[in-house]
Amino acid sequence: MNPILKNLKLLFIGLICILTFSGCSASSSSQRYGQTKSKVEEPSKSPRYGKTENSKSKHSEILVLNDLPDTTQIEFDEVPVEDVAVDKSKFVANYDKLKNFNVALTPREKMLFEVVKYLDTPYKYGGNTEKGIDCSAFTKTIYEASLMLDLPRSAREQYSVGDEIDQEELKFGDLVFFNTTKRYFPGHVGIYLGDNQFVHASRKLGVTVSSLESTYYRKRYVGAKRIDDIQTQ
16 A cells, blocks of 8 residues: 555544544543533632622612611601690799709609600601600600610500500500501600690601690500509609
8 A cells, every 4th residue: 555545544543533532531521420511611600609690689689778768757657737736844844843852753753854855856767866866766765764664666666565555544654656657557656744745756846745636646546555654653
């Protein structure tokens, strides 16, 4: 046979062997480890440190705060109308009288002192200081400062503690609740003072004294709770 043709034949056979061996190697490697080509390439598509696209989207959802209010509308569905006037000077006068006497105060007087401190404090949803306060922070602060009783933070949680009281049985210091919003029940809370009056952090007037006979509050009154019988102390 011609030497040139012989060499070409050997070269051709060699190339076929190389191609055949390469193909088998890839196939046998996949079979040994139970992997396919597509599965081998999958990890490179995922982000580092085990974070997938799904986990990233869930994390983003947690950070979305669009459903949280930036106004006081979460606590009031409309601006309350105070159509029954209350004279707050009566409570201030009692405070001025008491602070001039060096005597031990009753629980009622201690609560009255704390109430007067916060009168006219501006309303601020989520606030809990004398610079701005909301209704449940106000009741919680008054109870803690005057009676050393720890109330839950929200009006809804405060509605779940204490003894239920009929409106005819209301006494000084009882918590009174109102359905003022369609999102939470109840939406508002105050402290009963007597004579159908209660003190609370009002959206419109800040910390003020209102009447249960006012149209807005009379329609939205849902009940009362007694946390402690202050009258018997």
